[in-house]
Amino acid sequence: MMEEFRIYLQRIKPASWMKGILYGLLLLVIYRSSLQWLILNDWPREDYSYACLIPFVVLYLLWEKRRELAELPSTPSWGGMFPLGLGLVFFWLGELGGELFAQYFSLWLVVLGVCWIHLGWRKIKAIGFAFIMMLAMFPLPHFINTKISLGLKLISSQIGVWMLHLYGMSAYREGNVIDLGFTQLQVVDACSGLRYLFPLMVLSLILAYWFKARFWKKAVLFLSSIPVAIFVNSFRIALTGVLYSFWGPAVAEGFFHGFSGWLIFLFTTGIMLVEMWILNKIGKDDLETASRVCESGTEVVEETMNSGNWKRSFLQPQFLAAGIFLALTLGLSEGVEFQGKTPGKQPLHEFPLQIGEWSGTREAMEQAFIDTLDLSDYVIVNYRDRKNRAVNFYTAYYENQQKGESIHSPDTCLPGSGWKFSQAEEVVIKAKKGKSMRVNRVLMEKDGEKQLAYYWFPMRGRVLTKLYQLKLYNFWDALTRQRTDGALVRVITPIASSEKTADADMRIRNFLNEAVPLLPAFIPD
Known part of the structure; x- marks a missing residue:
């Protein structure tokens, strides 16, 4: 096998090696901060710990196609400029x-375009x-x-309580907390099901690829991984509740908790x-043959360019165009400072108490x-x-919304505490000496x-209500104003x-009528 691998490497022309090295160096420099975050921050996360294995799976899939690739000629195409250009937009x-x-997806599009x-x-x-498998590397x-994660926690908690009731145990759910009477089990992120769902979806995708059957059977196999992952995670939660009554908190933490995850x-x-x-x-099924190409070892079809014609190879129009676009992206990203100095403001701890x-x-927030x-x-x-x-007032300010650091919306945080949204809408309010604004x-x-x-x-003089608006305006203001600061109120x-709901509405509006005019001193426009 190694000898065969060596022969295939020898068939790759020296000019192609040089192009690959140049592309690799450009991409490493352009995406170095995102790749560093991916390797050091995202892959170590337990929900995505499987992702570090995906590059090896991709390499094996490419190796599996070596003979078919050897039989197909390399035909330079301008069609790859579309994913390349779209990838740079996402960059x-x-x-x-x-x-x-967006950076991860950009890298995937650029690699696809170059190839x-x-x-x-x-x-x-x-x-x-x-x-397709390459996309599984990215959170x-x-x-x-x-x-x-929030949805899976709530669903898993509901099904887990139902299983406990079937077993005959008394259990009551409040959000993602299960009250067993003698103790409470909290379904945290580690038990949400993500650590089963995503790896199992990736595994089922690989199995479906190698499953020699009709397309609908492959689709059923892949899609079934979602309910299966949710069900077995709920079973694990219920089993933890049952075993807790016999062996105590040891079953909900430490080695047993992690080992039970592997068993599940x-x-x-x-x-x-x-x-x-x-x-x-x-x-x-009319099964396909195990190999889609002949095993005859057909030689590589030679390209129209002579392997020794380095000048013609490097003056290839498609290569020059792709190289220029990538070089411009590198120069702009390194040579232009898009994060300017944030305007001064008063610290929020000075916000008036009267x-x-x-x-x-x-009220103080825990450091965690x-x-x-x-x-x-x-x-x-x-x-x-x-x-x-009573009225509870909370404002969080972000001086610089960089990659991996951005505002968290209440519509994901509050339901995690067990609160159910019975109504969610946008309304218009008007503060004293202020303009009308739309809020959630x-x-x-x-x-x-x-x-x-x-x-x-x-957000820098705007009042936004949706997270996707934050991302778009962060992009635009970083480009035009060199600012990405913002806040949540x-x-x-x-x-x-x-009490009637209308009375509560009036109470909040009366408070905001007094408080909103004070915000510009603490949140710069």
């Missing part, structure tokens, strides 16, 4: 907008699955990852294999939450009016309690059982 969206996934330019569509089509955007994953892998066996028994009729007391949120400054104040009606309004409930929340994102008030 700047990620670089200036502070979104790492398409020099190899041609036929070869790209032959190794298309390897490119999803943070806000999507958070929403999926092996169990789900067995389920996928059994599913393949069942699908194989359904109907009769606002009109409202008197407040400050501050580190997780990556904020630059914050304030939490509990205000009360003369009638002792959320009515939420938990255990019979109700709360009303208003929140929005002040959130106000919450409890609703008494005898």
Whole structure:
């Protein structure tokens, strides 16, 4: 096998080696900060610890296609300029907008474009699955990852409680906390199911690729990995609750907790294999041969250019165009400073405790939450009016929203505490001596309690309500104003059982009428 590998390497022309090295160096320099974050921060995360193995899977998939690639000629094509150009657009969206996934997707598009330019569509089509697998190396955007994790925690908790009831145990769920009476189990991120879902989806995708069956059977095998992962994770949560009653907290932490995760994953892998066996028994498939190309060892079709004609090779129009685009991207990203100095402001801890009729007391946030949120400054104040009606005021300021450090939205944080959104809409408010502005309004409930929340994102003179707007304006303002600072403002008030929602609305609006005019001193326009 090694001898065969050596022969194939010898067939690659020296000029092609040099082009590959030049492309590799350019991409390493252009994407070095994103690759560093990927390797040092994203891959060590337990939810994505499998991703470091994907490059080896991709290399094997390419090796598996070596004979088919040898039979196909390399036909330079301008078609690869489209994914290359689109990839560079995503590069700047990620670089200036502070979104790492845009950078990862950009790298994937650029590699696809470069290979398409020099190899041609036929070869790209032959190794298309390897490119699909490459996407599994990259974690999803943070806000999507958070929403999926939150949803899986709630679903797993619900099903887990249902399983405990089937077993005969008394269990009550509040958000992602399961009350067993003698103890409480919290379904945290580690138990959300992401550590089963994504690896199992990748595994099922590989199995479907090698599964010699009709397309619908491959699709069923892949899609079934989602409910299987959720179900077995719920079973693990229920099993933890059952065993807790016998052996105590040791089953919910430490070695047993981690080892049970491995056992569950092996169990789900067995389920996928059994599913393949069942699908194989359904109907009769015209199976493809194990190898899609002849094993005759056909020699590589020579390119039209002579291997020794270095000048002609490096003056190839497609190579020059791709090289110029990448070199310009490198020069601009290294030579232009897109993060300017943030305008001065008052620190948020100086936000007044007396606002009109409202008197407040400050509240401190634990350092662990501050580190997780990556904020630059914050304030939490509990205000009360003369009638002792309460309003909680929270503002978080981000001086520079870089890759991996951006604002966290309440629509992902609050449901994690067990609050269910019964209403979520945008409304218009008007503050004293201020302009009207559109903000998010959320009515939420938990255990019979109700709360009303208003929140929005002040961004350099704008008032935004959606996370995707933050990313787009971060990109645009970094490009035109060299600024990516911004903030989150959130106000919450409890609703008494005898109180109307309209009264709570009026209370928040009265408070904001006094508080909003003070914000510009603490959140620069």
